[in-house]
Amino acid sequence: MEVTADGCPVEVYLLLPAAGEPEIVHGAVPPGASILELGCGAGRVTHPLLSLGHPVVAVDDSPAMLAHVRAPTVCARIGDLDLGRTFDAVLLGSHLINTAVDADRRAMLAAARRHLAPSGRPIVEWHPPSWFDSVASGQGGRLGEVAISLADVVLDGDLLSATVRYSARGRRWSQEFTCRRLALETVLTSADLVFERWLTAERTWFTARVSDGPYREERANRAG
Ligand SMILES: C[S@@+](CC[C@H](N)C(=O)[O-])C[C@H]1O[C@@H](n2cnc3c(N)ncnc32)[C@H](O)[C@@H]1O
Numbered sequence: 001m002e003v004t005a006d007g008c009p010v011e012v013y014l015l016l017p018a019a020g021e022p023e024i025v026h027g028a029v030p031p032g033a034s035i036l037e038l039g040c041g042a043g044r045v046t047h048p049l050l051s052l053g054h055p056v057v058a059v060d061d062s063p064a065m066l067a068h069v070r071a072p073t074v075c076a077r078i079g080d081l082d083l084g085r086t087f088d089a090v091l092l093g094s095h096l097i098n099t100a101v102d103a104d105r106r107a108m109l110a111a112a113r114r115h116l117a118p119s120g121r122p123i124v125e126w127h128p129p130s131w132f133d134s135v136a137s138g139q140g141g142r143l144g145e146v147a148i149s150l151a152d153v154v155l156d157g158d159l160l161s162a163t164v165r166y167s168a169r170g171r172r173w174s175q176e177f178t179c180r181r182l183a184l185e186t187v188l189t190s191a192d193l194v195f196e197r198w199l200t201a202e203r204t205w206f207t208a209r210v211s212d213g214p215y216r217e218e219r220a221n222r223a224g
Contacts, residue, residue: 001173002064004041009173010064012166013042017144022048024199025091025123028207029054033088036115038078038108039096043069057087079107086117093125097187098179100159105180109191113210121207122193128203132160132181145169152176 002010022045025035032053040046040058042065049056056071059081066073074081078096090112099105112122132155140149146168153162158181166173184206188195192211199205 002062004060004062004065007175007177008041008062008065009166009175010042010062010068011171012146012168012173013044013065014068015144015146015168016044018044018048019143021045021093021125022052024205025049025089025093026052026054028123028199028205029089029121035089035091036083036087036112037091037093038081038112039092039094040069040071040073041065041094043071045091045093046071057083077107078111079104081111081115083115085115086120087115088117088120090115090120090122092122095125095127095179097124098127098182100178100180102180105182105187106190109187109193113191113193116210118210121196121209123199123205123207125205126182126184127179129181129183131204132158135160135162137162140165158182 035049035054035056037046037056037058040060043058046056046058046069050071057074058069058071059074059076059078060066061075061077063075066075092108092112096108097105116122135153137151137153146166149165151163151165159178161178163174163176184195188208193208194211196207196209199207
């Protein structure tokens with residue numbers, strides 16, 4: 001069984017349908033907007049975005065996931081990405097921003113920032129702070145033919161660890177994860193981004209814009 005570096009079972013992501021994510025992104029960008037999708041997996045969101053008329057470049061560090069993506073792909077760590085071009089929107093979904101590793105979060109947001117066109121927007125899915133107080137072992141549901149449940153939920157300060165269990169077609173998979181509760185303004189400010197608006201009533205998706213003034217990386221480079 002193929003598993004990504006962050007523990008995602010590839011087979012599960014091939015079975016999972018999109019769950020409204022493509023429409024949220026589509027509704028937040030101009031018609032035909034170009035999209036850089038970071039952490040695209042097997043194309044669960046990529047393929048509907050293509051159908052909605054968006055040229056998508058799809059990035060993941062898992063060759064096993066990318067083998068299933070029917071769009072131009074780049075196999076890279078998000079934080080290392082430097083394509084030398086910009087996009088109308090950069091999609092950072094799947095709560096990747098909630099990584100427990102602060103340096104990874106900074107690198108992801110910097111990558112998103114450096115691939116944004118002047119009027120471009122990052123489109124981000126996150127776990128809002130209230131989610132950390134509502135999660136409990138035994139919660140779950142179904143997405144397409146995949147039954148999903150949470151186990152071993154432990155909240156330790158700002159860190160939440162859990163195991164997500166998947167079952168479908170008589171098979172079972174599990175994935176452990178740890179994520180961090182974030183102060184959004186602080187996180188965005190450190191990437192020279194400014195919150196723009198919520199895209200869902202649950203405040204699970206938002207857009208941002210580039211803050212005024214020279215970009216931090218450029219300043220850092222100038223400073224040598
Ligand atoms: C939870 S899966 C979600 C995939 C897809 N966004 C979806 O919604 O179906 C997360 C994906 O992000 C990729 N990923 C996580 N961290 C990454 C990183 N730092 N650089 C590149 N890919 C990463 C994993 O390999 C995996 O395919």
